[in-house]
Amino acid sequence: MVDPVSFLEQHGNSTVVPLRWENRCFYLLDQRVLPWEQKWLRIKEAEECAAAIRDLVVRGAPAIGICAAFGMVLAVQGATGRGMVLKETIDEAAALLNRARPTAVNLNWAVERMLKAYQKVEGQEEETVFKAMEQEALSIWQEDIEANIAMGGHGAALIPDSGTILTHCNAGALATGGYGTALGVIRAAFYAGKDIDVLADETRPWLQGARLTAYELKADNIPVKVCVDSAAGFFMRQGKVQAVVVGADRIAANGDVANKIGTYSAAQVAWANNIPFYVAAPASTLDINTPNGSAISIEVRDQSEVTIIAGKVMVPEGVEAVNPVFDITPAELITAIITEKGVLRPPYDSAIASCFH
Ligand code: MRU
Numbered sequence: 001m002v003d004p005v006s007f008l009e010q011h012g013n014s015t016v017v018p019l020r021w022e023n024r025c026f027y028l029l030d031q032r033v034l035p036w037e038q039k040w041l042r043i044k045e046a047e048e049c050a051a052a053i054r055d056l057v058v059r060g061a062p063a064i065g066i067c068a069a070f071g072m073v074l075a076v077q078g079a080t081g082r083g084m085v086l087k088e089t090i091d092e093a094a095a096l097l098n099r100a101r102p103t104a105v106n107l108n109w110a111v112e113r114m115l116k117a118y119q120k121v122e123g124q125e126e127e128t129v130f131k132a133m134e135q136e137a138l139s140i141w142q143e144d145i146e147a148n149i150a151m152g153g154h155g156a157a158l159i160p161d162s163g164t165i166l167t168h169c170n171a172g173a174l175a176t177g178g179y180g181t182a183l184g185v186i187r188a189a190f191y192a193g194k195d196i197d198v199l200a201d202e203t204r205p206w207l208q209g210a211r212l213t214a215y216e217l218k219a220d221n222i223p224v225k226v227c228v229d230s231a232a233g234f235f236m237r238q239g240k241v242q243a244v245v246v247g248a249d250r251i252a253a254n255g256d257v258a259n260k261i262g263t264y265s266a267a268q269v270a271w272a273n274n275i276p277f278y279v280a281a282p283a284s285t286l287d288i289n290t291p292n293g294s295a296i297s298i299e300v301r302d303q304s305e306v307t308i309i310a311g312k313v314m315v316p317e318g319v320e321a322v323n324p325v326f327d328i329t330p331a332e333l334i335t336a337i338i339t340e341k342g343v344l345r346p347p348y349d350s351a352i353a354s355c356f357h
Helices: 004-011 046-054 061-079 087-098 105-121 126-156 182-191 208-219 229-237 263-272 348-354
Strands: 019-022 025-029 040-043 162-167 195-201 224-227 243-246 250-252 257-260 277-280 326-329 336-339 342-344
Touching: 004 126, 019 061, 019 126, 025 061, 040 046, 040 061, 046 061, 046 087, 061 087, 061 105, 061 126, 087 105, 105 126, 126 182, 126 277, 126 336, 126 342, 162 182, 162 229, 182 195, 182 208, 182 243, 182 277, 195 208, 195 229, 208 224, 224 229, 229 263, 243 263, 257 263, 263 277, 263 326, 336 348, 342 348
Parallel strands: 162 195, 162 243, 195 224, 243 277, 277 336
Antiparallel strands: 019 025, 025 040, 250 257, 257 326, 336 342
């Protein structure tokens, strides 16, 4: 059977993993309490899995997809002992998981793969169905790690031999099956001997940069400093950033990229200062059915994520906040898209289409 954690240990050279599947039990590292606590939560049902995605216990497009795949396995597990795994059970779990968050296409992609795996064994004995679903979820996980490592290899060549690399949000091991997309590229460049350090935007309001990117880079001894999001432009203008690398939640057919709010601003300033701006993402993040960024659904989360800091309300009573959590970076601001299949360059429509041939 595929064993993603051993695979990562042998090939990945990265210590943080956001999920575990052990003896048919599913666990998630609770990213809401990092870096203060390393708390593992046992997830027992598809519904709990959807809630974990919604509440950001697990986050990052590829990690959400892998988690949803295990959510489907849990749905099958919950249905065994009743004679047959009913298609209704599978369809309900798929719908529930698909609704958990709207922007990352990896979620729907993984659920779709699990549905196809189920179709192949529909009507067969319960244990056969369970094993097929378990195997598919493990494959999705391991393929993600393999993609990240391949992406790292392609992307490392684009990173300068020395200097500072800016990143936004967390597109690392914690956001994937392990190793990371943007941080995978940075890891590969660092391990190849490049003299680089990382400037991590803190990433308001949820602080994925300050809490998570800094956490996993520190764990792997990769030099990192955190800055407020609004300082990134200042450093780029001063010539203190040599490249920007970010991840993606969905890449439209024309190369427009949905990623964490603030990515567009970083791309715009990088463009204005002639700094290469790279997006690293697996092919599972490419969405050829969405023509451009304006067709991507942008998640809007509760305003309390913005207004409340460390338990205190930071705005005067009666003042509201708005909290879109992703934005769209137009394709023309992106120097290259790094995938496991190679480095895509403009024009992106044909480069992206070629990944599906
Ligand atoms: O809200 P989040 O933390 O799920 O947002 C995550 C991002 O925007 C990441 O950059 C993206 O999912 C790529 S993760 C490899």
